[in-house]
Structures are given as C-alpha cells and as structure tokens.
Amino acid sequence: MTRVLEGKVAVITGAAGAIGMATSRLMAERGATIVAVDIPGTDWSKLKAALPKDTRLVTAEADVTDEPSVKAYVEKAKAECGRIDIFFNNAGIEGPVQPIESYPLEAFMQVLGVNVAGVFLGLKHVLPVMYAQGAGSIINTSSVAGLTGATGMAGYCTSKHAVVGITRVAAIEAAAKGVRVNCVNPGPIESRMMQSINTGQSGDPKLSHDLISNAVPAKRYGTPEEVAGLVAFLASDDATYCNGGFYTVDGALTAA
C-alpha cells in the first residue's frame, strides 16, 4: 500500500458510519492522521478496531448542524494536529421515504439541516484554516440523488443537489488560494443507510435491493471501500487539477 497521504491530517465527519469508516481506514493505511467527527454519544470502538494499529487518531463529538460544535471540532483538529490538509465533509442522513404530499416539513428541514447546513458549516470553518496554509483538499459527500430524482426522497434529493451547488461555489472561491473542493456522488452502497431506504421504499428491503441492483448497469450495489478509493484519490496530490467537480461512483447508474 502506497503511503501517499503520509504526514497529512484528515478531518472526516460521519466517521463512525459506513463510508466515513472505510475512508478513515484507507486514508490511515495511506499514512494520514485521522480526526474522526461524529454525533455526541458515538461508540468509537468499531472505528478504532477498523484502523491500522499505528494510526494517529483524534476523535471529536459534534452535531454538524450546531455552529459552536463545528468550530470546536475544527479547533480541536488544529490544536492537536497543527493543520488540516484533508476535509471529508461527509455526515448525512437519509430522512423518510414519503411522497411530497405526505412528507413532513419537520423531516424535510432536518434533512436539509444535516446534509446542507452541516456541509456549509464545515466549509465555513475549515476553509479559513486551509487558506492560512495556502493548501488543502475538501471532498463533500453528495449522491446520485444529487444528480437525478428519486421517488419519495424529496428531502434527500434536494439536499444532495444543494451539495453539488455549494461545492461549485466553494471551489470558485477557494481555487486561487490553493484549496480544492470537490464532491463525490455514490450510487447505492451496501450500508445501513440503503437498508433503511430500501425498507422505506417497499417494506420489503430485499425486493427493493434486488430491483435497484438490477437497475444498476453493474448489477450490484457498491461497497463503502469503493467510495473510499475515490475520496482518497481526490484528497491526494495525484488530483491537484481536480477542482469544483462532481465524481460519480455508481456502477454506471447515472450513465444509463
């Protein structure tokens, strides 16, 4: 395994979830220090067990929708590691699966709160750190639901389209300051989140899983590790001219 991220400090939100954990592991294997951020009360044991033994790990508990908590995890990263080279702005929730006419406003606002305001607040507080360094790479997590619609997913699709928009704004603002901002757009990934969406879609998660797998040209869901590979590339110095883009990792779903 090449240690192309040796010496770099990576802040990862939603680090205790499927994609955050796989990305934390891959970046740690490639030499990065990991600052893992997740919701207060997180059990970190699974993440710790997943990381290589020699990983330098800092954990921070924060609700990404709460600005003082976001400030606090950024300050902790700076205080304990001195810098932030990589920011994987990844925490997110799926919300309910409901047609618009019965989608509760409260749930809609909650999904926008985590998936949009959470991403915005992360950018707001990490960008100045990277500007001061004159370098950094940020990867926001959007989704194929940020590029196309999906029945019953008004909150989620709206929020993930917004992530593409804010990625573009941030990239334009940051490019001349040496900072890159991109987003990744995963398709269906084997995970708790897709299980929850599949259950909401039909009450029979296996049926939904089979139908969606069949609609993907690759005929399967992806794995968290396949998303991590793309994120780690965008984070690295192999991607120095990748800026302001969105990158699908979806088995050709959105190409079809």
Ligand SMILES: NC(=O)c1ccc[n+]([C@@H]2O[C@H](COP(=O)([O-])OP(=O)(O)OC[C@H]3O[C@@H](n4cnc5c(N)ncnc54)[C@H](O)[C@@H]3O)[C@@H](O)[C@H]2O)c1
């Ligand atoms: N799983 C998929 O198929 C899929 C596909 C496309 C995009 N995504 C996106 O990838 C990202 C990660 O998804 P995942 O599959 O790993 O889901 P997950 O539920 O396993 O992980 C999400 C993590 O975010 C954390 N989180 C939620 N709300 C938070 C908050 N307010 N403050 C701090 N942390 C919070 C959760 O505790 C959890 O650990 C999400 O943004 C999701 O929308 C997932």
